Amino acid sequence: MNALTLRDIVAEELGHSYISLTGNCRKKGCLRKTRWSHKLPGFGVRVYDSGRKVYIVQALMQGRTRTVTIGNAKIVNRRQAMTVARRVLIRAQSGQNPADERMKKRKVPLFADFLKSYWKTMSPKWKPSTRKTQTNYRTAYLDNAFTGKFLDEIVEEDVVSWFNYVTNRGGPGAGNRCLDILRAMLNKAEEWGLREEGSNPCTFVRINKRRKFERFLSDQELERLGNALDAARKTYPLHSVIIYLLILTGCRKSEITGLRWSEVKGRRLVLTDSKTGPRTVWLGEEAHMLLTCLPRRKGHPEVFWNPRTRKPIRSMGSFWVKIKEDANLPGVRLHDLRHSFASHAAARSETLPMIGKLLGHAHITTTSRYAHLDDGQVIEASQRIGDLLEEAMCGKRTDIGHER
Missing domain, CATH: 1.10.150 (DNA polymerase; domain 1)
Known part of the structure; x- marks a missing residue:
């Protein structure tokens, strides 16, 4: 530890940006005397011939005695100065090197x-x-x-x-x-070495409970939605086609509203920027026909360019509110159309890997969130299994009775 280290200790204790290092006064005519404390050896007050008084602390470091000014007696009172001196002496005796710690902290950014x-x-x-x-x-x-x-x-x-x-x-x-x-x-x-390994303070912070939506549209609800879209198609043709495509492809809203003609490749949509990266969406005959009937506007690469507003369609909020009211679908979200696509696929015995591929999921665990069956289908499945078990049990009883 050196003189700069001791000065840093005092600066740290007082919060000063600069503490002067004292030594022998070599100025001509400079007179001073030091009064050392009997209670705390190494602590004292230095009095100059001008009347100025400063508190100092003196410590032995690496075989050399170092003296550092704590502060002017007009600014720092004796009790504060003694507290600082006591801490300085303790740290010096314990062999701590605050300079190294301060250098380390300087390398860590805000x-x-x-x-x-x-x-x-x-x-x-x-x-x-x-x-x-x-x-x-x-x-x-x-x-x-x-x-x-x-x-x-x-x-x-x-x-x-x-x-x-x-x-x-x-x-x-x-x-x-x-x-x-x-x-x-x-x-x-x-x-990058800016924090200790395993010190991430986010590790044990509990996240907010996620809401699990299991809402999907039944065949009857889809029929009502189709009727509402047919009625609105004359007034809002582009908005209606967007909803149809969401139903028929299971795409996310942004994947359809942000669709560009360069991404339409026959019976495929080659999306360059989906949520999980580039992916291909295969189109059924109905979805392909809807896109084929849309006009291409020169100078506008967006599929859903609105000639009325002179902007591409991005928001579907107000239109969807009207449609779900007409179809009597309160509480249904646009994203529930994607959920419905997956659920109906699962109900028709499509495998989870296939559904995940259709939806563009990166992980099968994500797909499993969407693949729910409605109560009616669960009851039907339970009934079929129950019938099979009952037949097996009845057959077994007949055999047993015959043996007797």
Whole structure:
């Protein structure tokens, strides 16, 4: 430990940006005397001929005596100075090297600075849609998070407090999504050596309970929806076709509303930017015919370009509200059409891997969330199994009776 280290200790204790190192006064005419404390050896007050008084602390480090000014007696009182001196002497005697710790901390960036560098490094690797979504969450909830904290100072309590704030402001879904982003960031910080391995404070933070939707449309509900769309098709032809395609393909809304003519390849949609990356959607005859009948507008690559608004159709909110009212489908979401596609496929004995391929799922566990059967189909299946078991049991009883 050297003189700079001791000076750093005092600066750390007092919060001063600079503490002067004292030594022998070599200025001509400079007179001073030091009054040492009997209660705390090494602590004293230095009095100059000008009347100025400063508190000092003296400690033996690496065989050399070092003296450091704690502060002017007009600014720091004796009790405060003694407290600082006592801590300095203890740390010096224990052989701690705060200078090394401070250098280490200087290498760890503030959270705000790490966020910028992380985004610059990682976001180019994300899909455009993912980058857009993640950036929206960053702007809303991450840019102003953990203000003034260094990256390795963030602990679980900080994360929980921030997570609750995001949840209260943006809802459970936003809270979970932002927590996933932060968890990935801090994992990368460990990988880059900016946090200790296994120190991610997000690890044991409990996410918000996810709502499980098992709503899908029955054959009767689909019939009512078809009638409502047929009635609206004259007034809103493009909006109606979008709904039809969502039903017939099981695509996500953004995959259809963002569809470009360059992605329409005969009986296929070759999507360049779906949620799980590029994928192919195979079209049935009805879906293919709907797309074939749509006009192509020169200079506009979007399939669903609205000539009335001179913009591509992106929002379906108001139209869907009207359609589901006409079809008497209260509470049904657009995403339930995708759910219905998967559920009806499962009800017709399509395998989960096949349904996952049709929906563009990356993992079979995701597909299993959609493959539900309605109560009627479950009852029918239970009845069929029960009949088979009953027949088997009855046959067994007949045989036994015959033997007797």
